Amino acid sequence: MRILLAKIFKQAFKLQFFRKRFYGIHQRIFKPYKLFKGVKCSIDYNGFTLDLKLDDWIQENIFFLGEYEKAELGVLENHLKPGDTFLDLGANLGVFTLHASRIVGINGKVISFEPFLTNYKALKKHAEVNHLTNVKIEKLAVGSESGRITLYHDESEDNLGMVTANYVENAVKEEVEVVSIDDYLLRAPSLTINFIKIDIEGFEYSTLLGLEQTLRKFYPKILIEILEGEDDGASKEKVEGFLTDLGYKKNFISDEGKLSESPICLDRKNYLFSV
Incomplete structure (x- = not known):
């Protein structure tokens, strides 16, 4: 019965009147009930x-x-090329992994990192059912150095993308292995890294510290979400300053996935950094 109701809502959201009110409907109807x-x-x-x-x-x-982060996927379409190697850091259920796999093709490679078990299982299943032979999936968190951390997920948030390493009371806990990308890539010295997507809920700076040698070696394009008040104690300015010091330029992203040096959509927290 509820799947039928979901399909009715899906048809309604094809109308612009309802579509632009999706978040409000989610907050007032879907989530509380x-x-x-x-x-x-x-x-x-x-x-x-x-x-x-x-x-x-x-x-x-x-x-x-019928979409999620459409603008960011547009950036992928415009700047990732056949034969490239793409790192998906914080892959969730695999939306960017799937699209990157198709773009880079049989001569390219996608390496996806997702530490949280529920998301990892979904990611792995989607790679399998879609026959992605150029994708490698790692159940690993990424950070400034290798070790182990505890992840927390507040189930009341209804958002599997909100897993964090910060303590959350009464949350689902999972201990996972964490690795710096610089350490990880020592196992694959022949790889050339062309593009990196980073979406790890406030731990961008820690991840970048563990990426520094990789960035200095390859200068890949970086599609990154930068949140205000970083969970790892680093401000947005510190994250951007780190990349600027390496020679990167910040690009804002339009709704169509186009780039600009000037702010376009103030609500968007994802940016493309390139040299």
């Missing part, structure tokens, strides 16, 4: 098969709106 808790479905998404859980914010967007 747990309308789609436990509801799962399989869909075709841009030519890929995705198994979705409709009580998760990201997966809701994909099901009801």
Whole structure:
């Protein structure tokens, strides 16, 4: 019954009147009434098969709106090339991994890092059902140095993208291995890194510290989400300053995935850094 209701809402969100009110409807109806808790479905998404859980914010967007971070995926389409090597740091269920795999093709490579078990299982399944032979999936967190950390997920958030290494009371806990990308790539010295996506909920600076030698060696393009008040104690300015000192230039992203040196969409926290 609830999957039928979900399909009715999906049709409604094709109308601009409802579409632009999606977040409000999510906050006022879907979330408080747990309308789609436990509801799962399989869909075709841009030519890929995705198994979705409709009580998760990201997966809701994909099901009801048919898109998630469309502008950022446009950047991928415009700046990732066949034969490239792409690192997906914080891959979640695999939206960027899937698109990158198709773009880089059989002569390219995608390495995806996702430490949280629920997301890792979804990522691995999506790679398998879509027959992604050029993708390697690692159940690893990334940071400034290798070791182990505890991750926390507040299930009341209904967002599997909000896993954090900061303590959260009454949260689901999971101890995971963490690795610096510089250390990880010592195992694959022949790889040339062309493009890196970083989406790790406030630990961007720590990750960049563990990437410094890789950045200095290859100067890959970096698609990165930078949040205000970083969880690892580094400000947005510190993150941007680190990249600027390495010679990177900050590019803002339009809704169409185009780049500008001037702010375009003030709500967007993702940027492309390039040299």
